[in-house]
Amino acid sequence: MALAKRIIPCLDVDKGRVVKGVNFVGIRDAGDPVEVAKRYNEQGADEITFLDITATHEDRETTAHIVEQIATEVFIPLTVGGGIREIKDIRAMLNAGADKVGINSAAIHRPDFVKEAADRFGSQCIVIAIDAKRVADEADGRPRWEIFTHGGRKHTGINAVEWAIKMVNNGAGEVLLTSMDGDGTKAGYDLALTRAISDAVAVPVIASGGVGNLDHLVDGIIEGHADAVLAASIFHFGEFTVPEAKAYMAARGIEVRL
Amino acid sequence: MSKSSVAVIDYGMGNLHSVASALEKVGDGVKVIVTDCPDTILSADRVIFPGVGAIRDCMAELKSRGLDEVIQEVAAQKPLLGICLGMQALLETSEENGGVECLDVLPGAVKFFGSDLRDAAGGRLKVPHMGWNNVIQTIEHPLWAGIPDASRFYFVHSYYVDAPEFVAGSCDYGVQVHAALACDNVFAVQFHPEKSGDMGLRLLSNFLNWDRPAAFFPVTD
Numbered sequence: 001m002a003l004a005k006r007i008i009p010c011l012d013v014d015k016g017r018v019v020k021g022v023n024f025v026g027i028r029d030a031g032d033p034v035e036v037a038k039r040y041n042e043q044g045a046d047e048i049t050f051l052d053i054t055a056t057h058e059d060r061e062t063t064a065h066i067v068e069q070i071a072t073e074v075f076i077p078l079t080v081g082g083g084i085r086e087i088k089d090i091r092a093m094l095n096a097g098a099d100k101v102g103i104n105s106a107a108i109h110r111p112d113f114v115k116e117a118a119d120r121f122g123s124q125c126i127v128i129a130i131d132a133k134r135v136a137d138e139a140d141g142r143p144r145w146e147i148f149t150h151g152g153r154k155h156t157g158i159n160a161v162e163w164a165i166k167m168v169n170n171g172a173g174e175v176l177l178t179s180m181d182g183d184g185t186k187a188g189y190d191l192a193l194t195r196a197i198s199d200a201v202a203v204p205v206i207a208s209g210g211v212g213n214l215d216h217l218v219d220g221i222i223e224g225h226a227d228a229v230l231a232a233s234i235f236h237f238g239e240f241t242v243p244e245a246k247a248y249m250a251a252r253g254i255e256v257r258l
Numbered sequence: 259m260s261k262s263s264v265a266v267i268d269y270g271m272g273n274l275h276s277v278a279s280a281l282e283k284v285g286d287g288v289k290v291i292v293t294d295c296p297d298t299i300l301s302a303d304r305v306i307f308p309g310v311g312a313i314r315d316c317m318a319e320l321k322s323r324g325l326d327e328v329i330q331e332v333a334a335q336k337p338l339l340g341i342c343l344g345m346q347a348l349l350e351t352s353e354e355n356g357g358v359e360c361l362d363v364l365p366g367a368v369k370f371f372g373s374d375l376r377d378a379a380g381g382r383l384k385v386p387h388m389g390w391n392n393v394i395q396t397i398e399h400p401l402w403a404g405i406p407d408a409s410r411f412y413f414v415h416s417y418y419v420d421a422p423e424f425v426a427g428s429c430d431y432g433v434q435v436h437a438a439l440a441c442d443n444v445f446a447v448q449f450h451p452e453k454s455g456d457m458g459l460r461l462l463s464n465f466l467n468w469d470r471p472a473a474f475f476p477v478t479d
Contacts, residue, residue, distance in 0.1 A: 001391075001392040002377065003387065004389055006389050006390070041455070072279045072282075075276070075279075075280050075453060075454070075458060075459055076453055076455055077450075077453050094272075097275045097276055099273070099453065121272075121311065122272070122310050122311035123386070124311075124388070124416075125272075173414075202373065202384060203384055204384045204388050227384055227388070257410045
């Protein structure tokens with residue numbers, strides 16, 4: 001008996017629909033978010049994460065409304081990310097029923113935003129979302145990852161491990177780490193990246209980006225030292241259910257909530 | 259018979275949407291009132307004291323609204339459920355924010371997990387304690403009705419309760435976390451029943467159906 005490693009289905013929501021892109025292009029429709037969230041709740045998902053990938057303000061209000069509907073029916077933790085730029089955006093999502101918000105590019109523009117948000121709402125609801133890609137190795141041969149924004153198109157030059165440490169020091173209570181190299185490829189998480197960050201920070205780390213089979217979830221926990229594993233398409237398109245994922249992980253000695 | 263009411267204390271510490279929704283889901287018509295009004299709280303049949311965030315802000319918000327005394331009064335009168343920071347605030351003191359005096363409704367202190375927390379095998383444990391952990395029921399209690407021992411509940415906290423008595427449930431996370439306390443008409447939980455799926459909903463339902471314990475009424479013989 002111990003704290004369970006969490007399995008978190010992720011819903012990328014665009015204009016009120018669940019979608020899933022492969023490296024953020026080639027988007028496929030995966031259904032109505034309220035129905036999808038209810039299904040994962042019934043399957044025993046440990047949390048649900050929403051990433052609002054819509055561009056416009058109006059559509060973001062749609063997302064808040066969806067979160068509100070889900071929060072009246074699904075009684076497990078909900079995290080909402082995407083488009084969180086100001087304190088009022090956080091308040092709107094928390095009021096809609098989110099338990100945590102993911103802050104991504106707004107923190108890069110203004111690192112103190114995470115500090116202000118954690119001071120205002122508490123670290124427990126501030127997740128630093130990091131999109132990282134592997135770049136040329138350090139001079140001493142160690143791998144190096146840097147932060148990318150705009151769906152992986154814009155390079156910031158920021159060292160991902162140092163950034164995670166800094167954001168946790170600023171008050172982030174959790175790290176949602178997405179490998180942009182892996183995202184949508186079904187080739188598995190970037191385990192070296194996940195491990196480097198998980199070992200560097202005291203707070204829980206959620207591995208994301210690249211899950212194609214159940215071994216990838218196991219590897220994320222055992223090799224990547226992640227505290228939670230996030231996946232989208234393997235669940236959305238019926239390849240695997242959450243109970244199948246949990247049973248597979250439990251059989252490999254991982255503590256899960258069955 | 260008119261439906262009973264439950265007041266959810268709103269003092270600016272966190273989102274109460276989930277607590278209210280969960281109560282409405284299991285309440286079978288019970289009136290759910292989210293409020294910071296002392297009179298409304300005092301006249302409700304039952305009271306829930308939730309909360310997330312830091313203890314210093316929590317105590318300051320309570321005092322500025324006159325709710326510290328209201329909660330102490332409720333604790334002496336009717337079913338009260340403290341959740342997460344609401345539980346911690348019911349104790350004597352907390353180590354958070356350099357040391358804060360709390361409401362002293364229940365004996366015990368709130369302590370920091372520390373920066374080098376380890377499990378029994380020496381493995382590093384992350385702080386906050388975030389996620390689903392097993393709660394061992396250390397006493398029988400109406401609020402545990404229908405909930406199997408060692409069921410998992412959802413936790414998120416960096417400070418934990420260490421109480422000398424009235425422990426109703428405990429959880430292992432490097433230290434012995436007193437995950438539930440029960441004393442007369444007061445029950446308090448570190449985890450979030452409103453986020454703990456079916457078992458959490460069952461606990462909330464049990465709270466709404468919890469009669470005041472017989473021992474609470476003095477028996478003259």
